[in-house]
Amino acid sequence: MSNKTTITAERGQPIMQIERIFDAPRKDVFEIFTTQEMLEKWWSPYDQAYIEIDAREGGRWHFTAGKEVNFYGVIHEFSAPERFVQTEEFGNTGERGHVALDRYEFAELPDGKTKMTLTTTFLSVADRDFALQSGMEVGIIKSHETIDTLLKTI
Amino acid sequence: MSNKTTITAERGQPIMQIERIFDAPRKDVFEIFTTQEMLEKWWSPYDQAYIEIDAREGGRWHFTAGKEVNFYGVIHEFSAPERFVQTEEFGNTGERGHVALDRYEFAELPDGKTKMTLTTTFLSVADRDFALQSGMEVGIIKSHETIDTLLKTI
Numbered sequence: 001m002s003n004k005t006t007i008t009a010e011r012g013q014p015i016m017q018i019e020r021i022f023d024a025p026r027k028d029v030f031e032i033f034t035t036q037e038m039l040e041k042w043w044s045p046y047d048q049a050y051i052e053i054d055a056r057e058g059g060r061w062h063f064t065a066g067k068e069v070n071f072y073g074v075i076h077e078f079s080a081p082e083r084f085v086q087t088e089e090f091g092n093t094g095e096r097g098h099v100a101l102d103r104y105e106f107a108e109l110p111d112g113k114t115k116m117t118l119t120t121t122f123l124s125v126a127d128r129d130f131a132l133q134s135g136m137e138v139g140i141i142k143s144h145e146t147i148d149t150l151l152k153t154i
Numbered sequence: 155m156s157n158k159t160t161i162t163a164e165r166g167q168p169i170m171q172i173e174r175i176f177d178a179p180r181k182d183v184f185e186i187f188t189t190q191e192m193l194e195k196w197w198s199p200y201d202q203a204y205i206e207i208d209a210r211e212g213g214r215w216h217f218t219a220g221k222e223v224n225f226y227g228v229i230h231e232f233s234a235p236e237r238f239v240q241t242e243e244f245g246n247t248g249e250r251g252h253v254a255l256d257r258y259e260f261a262e263l264p265d266g267k268t269k270m271t272l273t274t275t276f277l278s279v280a281d282r283d284f285a286l287q288s289g290m291e292v293g294i295i296k297s298h299e300t301i302d303t304l305l306k307t308i
Contacts, residue, residue: 013167013168014168014169015277015278058212058213058214058228059212060211060212073230074211074212074228074229074230074241075228076227076228076241076243076253077243077250077251077253079250083251085241085251085253087230087239087241087255089230089231096231096233096237097231097237097239097257097259099230099231099239099255100255101253101254101255101275101277103253105251119277119278121168121255121276121277122275123255123257123273123275124169124273
């Protein structure tokens, strides 16, 4: 039985929160979310992903897949293995300035599992709703299931 | 008669918006907000400010004054003279992870004036309210009046 991904997005708020428990130690889960090698294996909804990440404060990241998927940003904080904070922008809207801020937190649970909490805040409710309506939910749940499989190989 | 600074912070939302018209061309106003030389002249509420800014995408910034004022972040977008987007963290809370995202926009008005709009979004309503309750309002209005004086010297 797989763990459940919870997506919380209160109506009229520019914030979205995603929570998921993974059956693996924190250092492994953190690695899954922050290394090019691991991200290439699960991040993209398509077969080919181009992942670039300079994992340090002030470092830039850029993930693309196919013609439609293009995200990039800069890293504000990189505190392995407990937290990283980054900006995020979707590069295919034709208009810059619609940026979001992501905080990923990884908490150790008593049974050797790890709880990941991603809080994303947008510059407007409209920007948050645009992201929600992109169909990201299906992709995220699928990605987390891929991560479950990957974690068994580490 | 001086221009008015408008601060909007809707109850229960993690967003804050600050608007101000300056009687100067956009390139001058942008310079005031993004160069070390200018920031040193108006940013700090105290006499001495330490300003460090690497004004480019991926660049870091760090402003301190006295023992109490300590802010830093990274620049996500730097599109002179119309917009820049950066992260912002207050360094003296004793706890990391309370980060905000700032988008500064500079719009040219028909009469050679410039409208600055700063939109800041926080990761929680509590973080936004903490910033509001810090007494920043008085400091911001005073700073904008100093900018008015500075702009006459450019």
